[in-house]
Amino acid sequence: MAEASICVAHDHFICPVCLDLLKDPVTIPCGHSYCGDCIEDYWVQADNAGVYRCPQCRQTFTPRPVLGRNTMLAEVLEKVKKAEVQAAPPDRCYAGPGDAECDVCIGRKKKAVKSCLVCLASYCETHLQPHYESPTFKKHKLIDATGQLQDKICSLHEKLLEIYCRTDRQRICRACVMDEHRTHDTVSAAAGRTEKQDQVELMKKEFQQKIQQREEEMEDLRQACPSVCLQRRSAQAALEDTESIFGEMMRSVERRRSEVRDLIGAQEKAAIHRAEGLQKQAEQEIAELKRRRSELEQILHSGDHIHFLQKCQCLCAPPGPGDLSSITVSPHCSFEDVRILASKMKQQLEDLK
Numbered sequence: 044m045a046e047a048s049i050c051v052a053h054d055h056f057i058c059p060v061c062l063d064l065l066k067d068p069v070t071i072p073c074g075h076s077y078c079g080d081c082i083e084d085y086w087v088q089a090d091n092a093g094v095y096r097c098p099q100c101r102q103t104f105t106p107r108p109v110l111g112r113n114t115m116l117a118e119v120l121e122k123v124k125k126a127e128v129q130a131a132p133p134d135r136c137y138a139g140p141g142d143a144e145c146d147v148c149i150g151r152k153k154k155a156v157k158s159c160l161v162c163l164a165s166y167c168e169t170h171l172q173p174h175y176e177s178p179t180f181k182k183h184k185l186i187d188a189t190g191q192l193q194d195k196i197c198s199l200h201e202k203l204l205e206i207y208c209r210t211d212r213q214r215i216c217r218a219c220v221m222d223e224h225r226t227h228d229t230v231s232a233a234a235g236r237t238e239k240q241d242q243v244e245l246m247k248k249e250f251q252q253k254i255q256q257r258e259e260e261m262e263d264l265r266q267a268c269p270s271v272c273l274q275r276r277s278a279q280a281a282l283e284d285t286e287s288i289f290g291e292m293m294r295s296v297e298r299r300r301s302e303v304r305d306l307i308g309a310q311e312k313a314a315i316h317r318a319e320g321l322q323k324q325a326e327q328e329i330a331e332l333k334r335r336r337s338e339l340e341q342i343l344h345s346g347d348h349i350h351f352l353q354k355c356q357c358l359c360a361p362p363g364p365g366d367l368s369s370i371t372v373s374p375h376c377s378f379e380d381v382r383i384l385a386s387k388m389k390q391q392l393e394d395l396k
Contacts, residue, residue: 056120059099059177060085062147062170065120069110073102076116083110099177136167143188145170155188160203163192207235299388306384 058065060081067079075097077085086095086107095104137153138144144152145167155165159174161183166174174180184203189195195204202216210227220229230238342354 056116056123057169057172059173062173063149064124065116068113068116068120070113070116071097071108071110072104073097073100075099076113079110079112141190143190157185158188158192160184160186160192160195163196165189165192205232206230207232209235296388299384303385 056065056068057063058078058081059075060077063078065076065078068076069079069082070076071082077098082098085098089096093105093107095107096102097104137151138155143155143158143165145155146164147170148167153167153169156168157171157174158165159180161180165188171185174183174185186195196202197204197216197219200216200218202218204214204216206215206217206220206224206229207213208215208219208224208227208229210229211224214232215224215229338354342351345351345354
């Protein structure tokens, strides 16, 4: 009960000018009370040739009323303030991140509940009351509180963006319709939404059906395929086996390569040894032939006929089968068997592709 009474008292002690709790309250002759500074500033700005009005009831006063502090009202306000401190509203009444703030609250801002498209301001429950109670605000248009109020106002004409231009696909105000958008296809925002409502609902159902279909397909995939961990283990095992196989293949190729190199070296060494033997044999035979030729030269100039006939018979005799042998020289050494072996290894590797 105490909390309810404090709430009512607070609403009754709001200054109609600043819409906040009365400060240094004064009461003018018609009975209405205001903050001392608020009513002073109001009358200074009005300056109606010596005629002073009440901002609420519009009653006029001449001359300007003498303002005195309402002591009783000030004491009541002190009690209201103390009661508010003791029964402060919970934190959820104050604006938090993402909430629209009341533009009238001083200090810590309360959460706005409505925004006025005429005032271009947002109000909490307390500061919104004049829009419901005073005829001055009767034609003002209230919407749910928004922290992006300026986005709903035309930057050129400062009017509400309540028309949709189908041609330019953008929101415009009524002044824009009479100006640069006068030849465009336009519709009120409400009517445009009504036109699109059924289409949006149909698309929503289609999306829901597609979502359900994809979820069912995903479930089928989960049941048909092994788990991701199992797939990873299987792939890792296959990779390790493949690496082992190719490693063994590389080692085998390297062994065969070494064998082929040894074979070529052995064949080269044998060919060189044979060539050197033939060369030595040929040199020996040449030396023997030169010796015989020299002896033949000597007996040709000898005067001893008996000696000539004896030497001639010995030197002119044809060499025996073991004296001179035929030397066959091959211009190229054959490594064809090595080439055949290398070609077979190449073919085996290509068959693995």
